[in-house]
Amino acid sequence: MSADSGIKVTAIDPPDKDIDQRAGSSILFVPNDWPSEGKDYVYSSTVDSVIKLLRQNEVPVDSLHPIDATTPLQDNRGLDWIAPAFLISGSLLTQNPTAVSIALGVIANYVTDIFKGSKSEPRVKFRIVQTSADGKKAQLIEYEGSVSGVREIEKLLLPSEKKE
Amino acid sequence: MDGGKATIPQLAKEYTVATAEMAKFGCLVRDSELQQEQIDKLLNLKKRIKGFKYGAIEAGDEPAANILFHIQCGLNAHISFLQMWILLKKGDYYAAWDALIDAEEYISIAIRAANEGVGIDDFLNRLKSVEDVVFPGYRVYNSCGFVIRGGQCSVCSKPFCECEHIEGIVYWGRLCIRVKPEIVRTDHIAMVEEPRDRRCVIMELTTGDGWYRDYMTWQKTKKAEDMEEGTLGAFVGRILNTRWLEID
Numbered sequence: 001m002s003a004d005s006g007i008k009v010t011a012i013d014p015p016d017k018d019i020d021q022r023a024g025s026s027i028l029f030v031p032n033d034w035p036s037e038g039k040d041y042v043y044s045s046t047v048d049s050v051i052k053l054l055r056q057n058e059v060p061v062d063s064l065h066p067i068d069a070t071t072p073l074q075d076n077r078g079l080d081w082i083a084p085a086f087l088i089s090g091s092l093l094t095q096n097p098t099a100v101s102i103a104l105g106v107i108a109n110y111v112t113d114i115f116k117g118s119k120s121e122p123r124v125k126f127r128i129v130q131t132s133a134d135g136k137k138a139q140l141i142e143y144e145g146s147v148s149g150v151r152e153i154e155k156l157l158l159p160s161e162k163k164e
Numbered sequence: 165m166d167g168g169k170a171t172i173p174q175l176a177k178e179y180t181v182a183t184a185e186m187a188k189f190g191c192l193v194r195d196s197e198l199q200q201e202q203i204d205k206l207l208n209l210k211k212r213i214k215g216f217k218y219g220a221i222e223a224g225d226e227p228a229a230n231i232l233f234h235i236q237c238g239l240n241a242h243i244s245f246l247q248m249w250i251l252l253k254k255g256d257y258y259a260a261w262d263a264l265i266d267a268e269e270y271i272s273i274a275i276r277a278a279n280e281g282v283g284i285d286d287f288l289n290r291l292k293s294v295e296d297v298v299f300p301g302y303r304v305y306n307s308c309g310f311v312i313r314g315g316q317c318s319v320c321s322k323p324f325c326e327c328e329h330i331e332g333i334v335y336w337g338r339l340c341i342r343v344k345p346e347i348v349r350t351d352h353i354a355m356v357e358e359p360r361d362r363r364c365v366i367m368e369l370t371t372g373d374g375w376y377r378d379y380m381t382w383q384k385t386k387k388a389e390d391m392e393e394g395t396l397g398a399f400v401g402r403i404l405n406t407r408w409l410e411i412d
Contacts, residue, residue, distance in 0.1 A: 046331070052329070056328070071313065072311050074309065074310075074311060075311070075312045076351075077307045077308050077359060077360045077361060077364070077404075078307045078356045078360060079359060080358070110330070110332075113276060114332030116272060117271050117276070118272055
């Protein structure tokens with residue numbers, strides 16, 4: 001990870017059980033500031049491209065709200081590439097331990113591709129909520145830095161249960 | 165050469181010859197009319213390349229369409245570079261800056277379309293050198309954030325959320341971007357070191373002597389009479405560029 005990259009991990013209250021269950025078999029995309037309670041929700045404008053990208057790479061994905069023509073999307077004009085926020089449940093890591101690793105790799109390669117020839121190396125931002133295997137604990141992982149450091153996020157994921 | 169039939173290596177050679185010729189005119193002191201002649205030649209070649217690209221699309225040959233789009237973007241980059249010199253000599257410095265950024269962005273798209281380019285890295289380095297030498301340098305730029313909805317895919321024109329195309333990727337000789345989104349609201353305006361659009365620059369700023377100065381020429385433009393007490397300074401700048409590059 002480069003010197004100007006940073007990862008912050010914060011313990012947070014676990015999300016509702018039904019939401020954690022929805023994320024049991026797929027990466028669940030959520031609004032930018034989720035799980036904060038807010039009247040209006042906004043997804044990152046990268047959400048639809050990332051969902052398409054992961055589906056094309058056979059990574060199971062879902063979203064908390066329908067992603068359609070009415071979905072409010074935050075579109076920032078900085079060079080930072082802002083990943084859509086997502087929830088990784090402990091059950092997903094148990095059932096499909098490689099899904100997150102593949103997703104992070106696919107996203108990192110994609111961002112590298114779309115910034116080829118740019119004046120500066122792109123910086124990326126990730127906001128990931130992860131629940132423990134029993135759903136009783138949760139953590140918020142916030143990453144900001146170079147694309148090459150994205151894979152470091154994996155090392156901070158809570159351990160999954162061994163599959164019987 | 166036969167106008168209706170050519171191989172990709174033949175077209176690539178035409179591109180190489182044309183851009184090598186252009187290189188002789190890519191500096192300040194060359195005559196503007198001669199530079200315009202070069203632009204016209206490159207525009208004609210681009211028209212020819214685009215014709216072949218549409219032919220490749222019709223023939224169902226996506227790799228060929230992408231290589232031809234790569235050449236098209238390379239030509240657009242060279243055209244923008246020549247336009248920059250002409251605009252500089254006309255004293256239209258902000259338009260010249262835009263043309264330089266256009267050239268840089270066309271190269272970025274060309275690289276994404278195909279890796280076959282010869283001399284792309286050298287040309288990109290040239291653009292960066294020109295930027296450093298000719299223009300005053302920008303430490304910060306303006307950057308907006310919006311809440312948007314919807315939009316269409318630039319490749320297939322379907323609603324962006326419904327098609328399979330991914331933003332920033334080249335398909336069938338076209339760059340995929342989200343076009344015509346509904347802007348729900350402006351979320352923020354910020355000053356950033358690394359904007360997505362480097363055309364969003366400061367154009368005038370106050371300099372402590374009670375005047376606004378043009379950022380390019382440093383000439384006084386107007387009295388800073390609108391400054392409120394306690395304000396350190398003020399500036400005038402672009403916050404949003406709505407002009408698109410040629411992505412089709």
